[in-house]
Amino acid sequence: MMANSSAEELLSSLPREEGITSAYSYQYQGFWYAPRSLPGLIDCQNQFQARENDIFLVTAPKSGTTWLKAVLYALMNREACHPQDPAHPLLKQNPHQLVPFLEILKPTEYDSVSNSSDKSSSRIFGSHIPTASLPKSIIKESKIVYLCRDIKDTFVSLFHFTSHRSSPISLENAFNLFCRGVSISGPIWDHILGYWKESVERPDKVLFMRYEEMTDEPHAQLRRLAHFIGKPFSQEEENSGLLDQIIKLCSFDGLSKLEVNKTGNWISNVRNDSFFRSGVVGDWKNYLTAEMASKLDQITEEKFHGSGLYM
Numbered sequence: 001m002m003a004n005s006s007a008e009e010l011l012s013s014l015p016r017e018e019g020i021t022s023a024y025s026y027q028y029q030g031f032w033y034a035p036r037s038l039p040g041l042i043d044c045q046n047q048f049q050a051r052e053n054d055i056f057l058v059t060a061p062k063s064g065t066t067w068l069k070a071v072l073y074a075l076m077n078r079e080a081c082h083p084q085d086p087a088h089p090l091l092k093q094n095p096h097q098l099v100p101f102l103e104i105l106k107p108t109e110y111d112s113v114s115n116s117s118d119k120s121s122s123r124i125f126g127s128h129i130p131t132a133s134l135p136k137s138i139i140k141e142s143k144i145v146y147l148c149r150d151i152k153d154t155f156v157s158l159f160h161f162t163s164h165r166s167s168p169i170s171l172e173n174a175f176n177l178f179c180r181g182v183s184i185s186g187p188i189w190d191h192i193l194g195y196w197k198e199s200v201e202r203p204d205k206v207l208f209m210r211y212e213e214m215t216d217e218p219h220a221q222l223r224r225l226a227h228f229i230g231k232p233f234s235q236e237e238e239n240s241g242l243l244d245q246i247i248k249l250c251s252f253d254g255l256s257k258l259e260v261n262k263t264g265n266w267i268s269n270v271r272n273d274s275f276f277r278s279g280v281v282g283d284w285k286n287y288l289t290a291e292m293a294s295k296l297d298q299i300t301e302e303k304f305h306g307s308g309l310y311m
């Protein structure tokens with residue numbers, strides 16, 4: 001594990017800016033991070049060894065990570081634990097406890113992750129790490145599910161995630177930092193593009209998903225995901241209503257009303273309930289001016305131009 005003195009030395013050598021969710025952000029390998037996540041990122045770059053059956057859910061923060069962690073967990077464990085089981089782990093634990101972020105784990109914890117009842121002993125991890133910094137063995141060995149979300153909604157969700165910051169930040173200030181790429185794992189456009197390109201080049205290894213499609217057509221997206229992870233739904237499962245049951249278990253209403261998600265903290269000053277705000281597509285209209293929205297759209301158009309990716 002990275003020693004505190006080496007972490008401090010590293011931070012002092014990196015470009016620094018005001019952060020949106022923390023007092024400062026540091027730029028490492030072209031992307032911005034809160035200081036507390038950098039040592040874990042460097043540890044996993046040096047020490048994590050992916051296995052062929054591992055599954056990684058990668059997102060830019062506030063793209064729906066919590067939701068898809070729950071869905072992946074329910075899908076992978078559906079044989080051992082039926083979504084209607086009153087003792088289902090998702091009813092008692094926050095999705096981030098069941099599916100940990102790789103970069104938050106200590107190296108001694110990597111091998112103890114055991115969150116899938118699958119015979120192949122797959123492990124499921126979450127991560128916000130961009131392609132360029134992801135441990136090489138993950139790219140080589142594992143399957144990656146990437147989830148993105150309308151960038152305006154992602155920004156608004158991120159802005160609301162700053163309540164654990166010691167001093168508040170204004171919407172305008174956060175917006176300017178975000179547009180300049182200074183957000184956790186940002187620039188968000190480069191984060192999305194990195195995985196988009198991987199998904200085009202290696203569709204068997206990288207699945208590109210969208211929050212809005214999960215909302216609009218949950219059954220089709222669930223089938224797509226189940227097929228990608230090598231566990232397609234059988235006709236019997238389809239007929240038994242299993243898809244509806246997984247969708248209900250992992251729905252915003254289903255998860256946000258649970259005691260475990262209404263109370264307590266996930267880590268230090270981050271409350272479990274801060275992962276469940278409104279879960280509404282297009283909520284940006286309630287916060288951004290027309291100028292702000294068009295500025296974000298314009299950056300998105302310029303950045304994605306020629307990539308085949310539209311948002």
Ligand code: A3P
Nearest residue numbers: 062063064065066067157251252276277278279
């Ligand atoms: P809003 O702030 O727009 O409500 P992440 O999990 O990546 O941190 O993203 C959090 C966003 O996903 C929040 O968006 C949150 O409300 C939403 N979310 C959490 N659980 C969800 C669910 N089960 N279904 C849909 N959206 C969900």
